[in-house]
Amino acid sequence: MIKKILIANRGEIAGRVIRTCKQLGIETVAVYSEADQKAPFVSMADESYLLGPPRVQESYLNTEKIIEIAKDTDADAIHPGYGFLSENSKFVELCEQAGIQFIGPKATVMEIMGSKIAARDSMKKAGVPVVPGTDGAVASTDEAVAIARSIGYPIMLKASAGGGGIGMQVVQSDAELIKAFESNSKRAHTFFGDGAMFMEKKLENARHIEIQLLADNYGNAIHLFERECSIQRRNQKVIEEAPSSFISKETRKKMGEAAVKAAETLGYTSAGTIEFLVDEHENFYFLEMNTRIQVEHPVTEEITGVDIVEQQIRIANGKELDIDQSGVDMDGHAIEVRVYAEDPETFFPSPGHISVFELPEGEFIRNEVAVTADFDVTPFYDPMIGKLIVKGKDRTEAIRSMKNALLKYKVEGIKTNIPMLLKVLDHDKFKSGETTTAFVDNHYLSTAKTN
Template sequence: MKKILIANRGEIALRIIKTCKQMGIETIAIYSDADQELPYVKEATFSFRIGEAPVLKSYLKTDAILELAVKEKADAIHPGYGFLSENAAFAAAVREKGISFIGPSAEVLSIMGDKVKARQTMKEAGVSTIPGSEAGIDSLEEAFTLANEIGYPVMLKASGGGGGIGMHLCESEAELAKVFQSTKTRAKTYFGNEEVFIEKYVANARHVEIQIFGDSHGNAVHLFERDCSVQRRNQKVIEESPSPFISERTRQLMCEAAVQAAKHVKYENAGTLEFIVDENEKFYFLEMNTRLQVEHRVSEFITGLDFVKWQIIAADGKQLPLLQNDIQQNGHSVEFRLYAEDPVKFLPSPGKLNAFTYPDMPGVLIDLAYEPGNTVSPFYDPLVAKIIVHAETRELALSKALYFLEETSIEGIKTNLPLFINILKDQSFVRGNYTTSYLKDHTFIS
């Protein structure tokens, strides 16, 4: 591959550009009217305006993106994450143009992108799934019947959902009735699919995911786990690896299950199997993310590997660079998603980033979406940067992270930086005693 179009924006676009530069690959960036001054636009080999700020008029304009890729003779399209990354129709259209799609096949995207189909497929692969509906639910009466069979509380979910969108915890029939139709409507709006389903809610759970890679030669490997239990509104805020909760035996079983699932669907490229783990370390398949994850840097730190490079190699039809026994887990890594948001209400706080200063420290990496002088747009996810810290042990990684964050200064916008500092001072987190309800159960800032 000599030229790759990046169908994304912000920090992930810049992340991909950096690896492409190291590999001697030219990059094509696309930008909306809101993003023309962002760092990734300047760093790409070529940059083109794709449309107005709203995503439907820019980053989701599939015809315009494909037209540009053909015109500029791109060898491949990297979708990043979000936007078109798990869109089966887009992946198929890319390949119909004779261009490589850096991701799995359209068939796999279609199966694993639908949570009901994914559950069925994982059962076929012998992977444990949470008790729940075996098909989409059409009516509230059907939802009531199933919820009563499973037992409250339950989770109502959009079949085509992701990123915490279209998910509701229901502890009674009244709550289920209240959100049933609105969840279907929201699912239709965001994912073009109004189908919903129900799963048993696992209390005091951990959210642990396994990074996997596959290639077109039938190889599949895991690159260990990430604990993503610190969440707000079902969206991850802090991720770390190794998990401070699971035992070595559970880690081994989860990794084996993830590879088993990848081989069952003949998976190619980067992917993640997400699991819910209960208090007794029994784990259940939650969903599969058929793309690069926001938190992939955590796993890159502990393995010493470049996942974007691996993606490009796999998409080019080559075998994965390493076999399972060659992949080692070293040290501890933790990532903080720095958002432009009110740290109390968790609401977006767009505006101009006037200053962003931080210490230069070994073992600390920052993936920037914005730089001082840029405006954080209200049209997109308010992620300003990812801060990833690595050290020999978890204790050292958390100490290093606390020092770094306390020495970081941001002016012009509100961020969740104070939240991270307070979490790092909380003994429950320091001891690794946290679940997916951690932020809901604790008030760090008032």
């Protein structure tokens, strides 16, 4: 039985996990870097311990130190959140060797899904549609050009071990591909220790829609419907909503069934997400699987009433799912925006000292934050300082509520992307549900350049 959990993460997700642990009567241990000593999650936990200097290699990626603290504090389990060690199969093995429960899937499944090439192959075997592209790593630029010509431009060049948009680039010609192939391979090797590259056909007017999964250790797997995550900048999500305003009930059913079949085929356990690209005709194709909780999980929680962190802990505790597919219903519409410390026009990070930080409040407003007033946003980590989630009886009400809430979201001392979020929410194309992955390029950046 899990009685104490160490959260091997920082920011809003650390606070999010701590909140559910408190509700379950589970003690919590926070670990933090020198840059995060004044972060809210540090004081929220029952115990907090310094990992080391700000750089992630010396703090949040310091597996030996994290395991040592877990042992010293008699933590039964480690929750990895997202990012950092959340999809590191070697860390899962270290936890097992130390007799500590890792709250997530098995290392073997994580390894398969951690390689986009291996994941693509496993999805094909499970009968899940995949985007036309290469089935293995591309060995050279010459081979890449030959394949691109046969598939047809535009091409999405991807790092097999990549994530967060790193090692990913759309190319439109032989010249662009030759230039991008080597640079992205080197960048992927630097960040992930693996420079293997593969390619997929770039789907035009596509949407990024994902299915939330839960699976226990007894062969039970369900989905919690879909999230629409098409509003992105630099291949990173900015606005997410549930359910999608685009797909039909029939497509929703097919996507959910395909995701569950994939989980069953893999022998997957814990929470996970299958991400799909969906074309204008509602054909869907496997993009990747995230073997962890997602940044955008709150919108699913809001429309289903399911606490996904609680379910992760229950599964790690060896319990069966206490809900089945017929017991999952959708209620209303939820939207999440990611509030970043960045210039709203260039998207460059904007670190600095936050002098004022005031949040909107209300019955259907949810805040997940990583900072407070009198906090220094450093360049060491992702610039997201918080997430704002609202729920409405329908999408129109949710959009209106989000705009009103953002107008009350007050941050001074640094730049944020709130002006950008407001412009997107107020755009006619967004309000009508025309939210493809090209939205920001076509409707936001093009407008910004003319202003």
